Amino acid sequence: MxxxxxxxxxxxALADLAKFDNINPVSLRDISLRQGISxxxxxxxxxKLRKKEIVQSVRGTQGGxxxxxxxxxxxxxxxxxAVDEKVKTVQCKKESKKGCNGKSTKCLTHNLWDELENHINNFFEEKSLEDLVKSSNERRI
Amino acid sequence: MxxxxxxxxxxxALADLAKFDNINPVSLRDISLRQGISxxxxxxxxxKLRKKEIVQSVRGTQGGxxxxxxxxxxxxxxxxxAVDEKVKTVQCKKESKKGCNGKSTKCLTHNLWDELENHINNFFEEKSLEDLVKSSNERRI
DNA sequence: ATAAACCTGACTAAAATAGTCAAGTATATA
DNA sequence: TATATACTTGACTATTTTAGTCAGGTTTAT
Structure with missing residues (x-):
């Protein structure tokens, strides 16, 4: 995994954006250079982030x-x-495979994967961008 | 992810093995049939499980x-x-890429991935095979 | 003897990943 | 208004990973 x-x-990229987001938009070129991403x-x-309304774009010169x-x-x-990176574990119900068809012969570990998914998603749901930027600033002192 | x-x-497979592990070894053929795995x-x-001493093999007829x-x-x-499925997030130190060379320009999210790794691994470290088999038995009642 | 079951390594089709490339459109500023 | 900056979109591709298959073994209870 x-x-x-x-x-x-x-x-x-978003952590970078959050950090440098004052009044002016931040260009992808800057993020690319700072973070070393193509x-x-x-x-x-x-x-994708724009389609999910996490960011807004400003076109033209000085845009970002x-x-x-x-x-x-x-x-x-x-x-x-937004970027299709949800945690996936199993999809037991898809086909009625041996050992797991959702009924009595439920697969031995079915619930485990559910728990795991929840455990990981809880982590993601608690952390915000602000937390990231804050903790990076604290370390700077 | x-x-x-x-x-x-x-x-x-191991949950199956734990469940049917009495005195006799369990053959892979049985597990294959019960769990629908090739x-x-x-x-x-x-x-791999044997190399890491999680299971022991018994050769010959009636083996398993x-x-x-x-x-x-x-x-x-x-x-x-054992099966090389450790959670991996980032390896920032590999190459001294922009924004993360382990020193002052530590990448903004470096610590996040460490935290995430710990969070997931904690889950795996707490759960034992016995927990799995138990909870599957409880559900049976 | 022989069949059941473990053991090993090489091979491969399909999917996912991590991008690149090309051809735009919009707009601030000189 | 010319132009450079920066967003926008879609198609393409090399590489890697995954999820197996296949072909040959060896061991041992019966």
Whole structure:
């Protein structure tokens, strides 16, 4: 099990955005340079973030992106969700495979995966962008 | 982020083994039939479990596998570890990329991934095979 | 003897990942 | 108004990972 770059990049980019988000929009080019992420790839990621209304775009020269909500209100779960990085464990019900068809022969570990999903998602739901930026500032002192 | 079949199968197979582990070894063929997992794939998985001393093999007719420790002592973390399914998030130190070389320009989210790893691993470290089998029995009543 | 079951390594099709590339459109500013 | 900056979109692709299969073994209870 691993976290993919897309999810990591999305969080890194937004943390960067949250940190430098004053009045002016932040360009992807700046984020690309600061975080070492390909500009083209960032564009794909921000396209998704915009569709889910996590960021707003400002076109033209001096344009860029701004957060669409307060950093406090943007939870990690929203970010991962936007870039299709939800935690998935099993889909037992898909086909009535041996040992798990949702009925009496429920698979031995069915509930385990549910628990695991909840456990991980709880983490993502508690953490906000603000938490990230704060803790990075604290470390700076 | 998703859990792979290899990890799931390992846990499912061991839960099955723990449940039917009396005196006689349990053959992979039985597990394969009960859990709907390819026999050949199970063999690959059990080869790893054996190398990490989670199970013991009994060769020959009437052979199979038995747990090498008590179900209570086998934690999920041991299982995932054995089949190379450890949770990995980032390896910032690998190359001194922009924004994270382990020094002052530590990447904004570095600590987040550490926290996440710990959070997930805690879950795996707390759960034992016995917990799985128990809860599946309780549900049966 | 022989069949059941473990054991090993090589191979592969399909999917996912991590991008690149190309061709735009919008707009602030000189 | 020319132009450079920056967003926008969609198609394409190389690489890696996953989830197995396949083909050959070896061991041992009966």
């Amino acid at each position: 691993k976290l993919t770059s897309k999810g990591r990049y999305a969080v890194m 500009l083209d790839y960032l564009e794909q990621i921000f396209s 992106y701004v957060l669409n909500k307060k950093a406090k209100e943007i939870k990690l779960t929203n970010i991962f969700d | 998703k859990l792979t079949s290899k990890g799931r199968y390992a846990v499912m 026999l050949d794939y199970l063999e690959q998985i059990f080869s 596998y038995v747990l090498n420790k008590k179900a209570k002592e086998i934690k999920l973390t041991n299982i995932f570890d």
